[in-house]
Amino acid sequence: MTTLLSPEIDVIGELTERCDRCGAAAKLEVTLISGGELAFCGHHANRHHADIVRVASKIRIEDGFSWAGK
Structure with a gap:
């Protein structure tokens, strides 16, 4: 599935989750x-x-993280 709209991106202080790929x-x-x-x-x-x-509708990025997609 592709989308012509960019996902909403929010920068937040700290994430508490673990990576679904490696933990x-x-x-x-x-x-x-x-x-x-x-x-x-x-x-x-x-x-x-x-x-x-x-594939994203919304992306939350931890403050201070430099993401290649932004």
Whole structure:
């Protein structure tokens, strides 16, 4: 699924979730267009930035994290 709209991006103080890929501290949380949420550590968020933007309706980024998709 692709979208022509950019996801809403919010910067928040601190995330408490763990990465759904590796279990490290999450730096980015995604609300999916199709429903549901995923969390990513900095490594996985940057590695998959293009896919994240394509499937996200909302993205929350931890303050101070430099994300490749922003």
